Amino acid sequence: MKPKAAHPAPTDALQRKSVKPVVCYPTDTLPRPNISAYQALRGDLELIETVVIPPREARTWEVPAGHFCRMLCTEGPQVGDLNLFNLHDLSERFYSGKTRALNGTHVGVGDQLFSSFPYLRPIATITYDTLDWYGFDEFGGSVHDVIGTRCDPYTHNLLSHGGQYHHCCHSNLTRALAQKTGLTLPEAEPHVHDVLNVFMCTGFTRDTGQYFMKASPVRPGDYLEFFAEIDLLGCMSACPGGDCSSEHSSDTAACYPMIVEIYRPREAPAGWKSPAVNGYDRSHGA
Numbered sequence: 001m002k003p004k005a006a007h008p009a010p011t012d013a014l015q016r017k018s019v020k021p022v023v024c025y026p027t028d029t030l031p032r033p034n035i036s037a038y039q040a041l042r043g044d045l046e047l048i049e050t051v052v053i054p055p056r057e058a059r060t061w062e063v064p065a066g067h068f069c070r071m072l073c074t075e076g077p078q079v080g081d082l083n084l085f086n087l088h089d090l091s092e093r094f095y096s097g098k099t100r101a102l103n104g105t106h107v108g109v110g111d112q113l114f115s116s117f118p119y120l121r122p123i124a125t126i127t128y129d130t131l132d133w134y135g136f137d138e139f140g141g142s143v144h145d146v147i148g149t150r151c152d153p154y155t156h157n158l159l160s161h162g163g164q165y166h167h168c169c170h171s172n173l174t175r176a177l178a179q180k181t182g183l184t185l186p187e188a189e190p191h192v193h194d195v196l197n198v199f200m201c202t203g204f205t206r207d208t209g210q211y212f213m214k215a216s217p218v219r220p221g222d223y224l225e226f227f228a229e230i231d232l233l234g235c236m237s238a239c240p241g242g243d244c245s246s247e248h249s250s251d252t253a254a255c256y257p258m259i260v261e262i263y264r265p266r267e268a269p270a271g272w273k274s275p276a277v278n279g280y281d282r283s284h285g286a
């Protein structure tokens with residue numbers, strides 16, 4: 001339990017609390033992709049690779065720049081924890097925090113996933129989402145969040161007073177990345193980063209601001225699709241939480257495989273260019 005406030009509210013507390021919020025990064029200054037140019041290609045895509053992610057495991061795949069990638073729900077409701085890297089440089093990776101600051105807590109069609117400093121450029125653009133009907137529910141929950149981190153054995157150990165569990169998304173991603181790159185597990189682990197929670201339904205409780213999850217509304221056949229802005233290495237874990245209706249970090253939840261499909265379009269989107277790395281000169285005022 002958190003302690004109660006130790007200080008009485010000042011006389012103008014109501015006035016101070018009633019100040020209207022200002023959106024930190026108004027989306028009218030954020031360059032937005034021409035989403036209709038991407039979507040115009042969706043009718044003529046060639047499937048070039050299919051990857052099956054077993055439950056409580058992770059797998060990697062490559063998406064060349066200019067290709068589409070679909071992450072599908074197959075046999076039952078299942079959440080996926082997604083990491084993305086520049087295929088040629090693991091130090092450029094998906095930056096969940098800045099993607100959240102720029103797009104909001106949950107991402108959908110037209111949103112772009114940004115990479116880490118000093119690159120900070122869009123590396124993927126979300127082009128299709130069969131769960132776009134969900135919006136926000138009465139609890140403030142929505143799907144595909146960039147607020148959670150990934151389930152991990154360290155938090156599990158902390159909260160369970162010493163428990164050891166080896167199939168948290170963090171460990172699954174670490175094993176899969178090590179296998180793909182030839183790095184050892186200790187070398188691969190620091191590259192694993194905060195995820196895009198594909199299909200996961202989450203929010204913050206209105207009264208206490210706590211991170212919550214609830215059963216994902218995803219059903220077999222649903223998918224989330226993105227366009228690769230640069231050559232990408234994807235890595236996704238089929239979370240041991242299954243649909244994340246109850247708990248993580250155990251083998252009790254029902255878990256299902258997930259499928260990833262890579263598609264090649266017939267041509268590039270009209271006017272599209274793979275984005276350059278960020279233009280800041282990195283002199284930091286020195």
Ligand SMILES: [Zn+2]
Nearest residue numbers: 151169239240
């Ligand atoms: Zn997980």
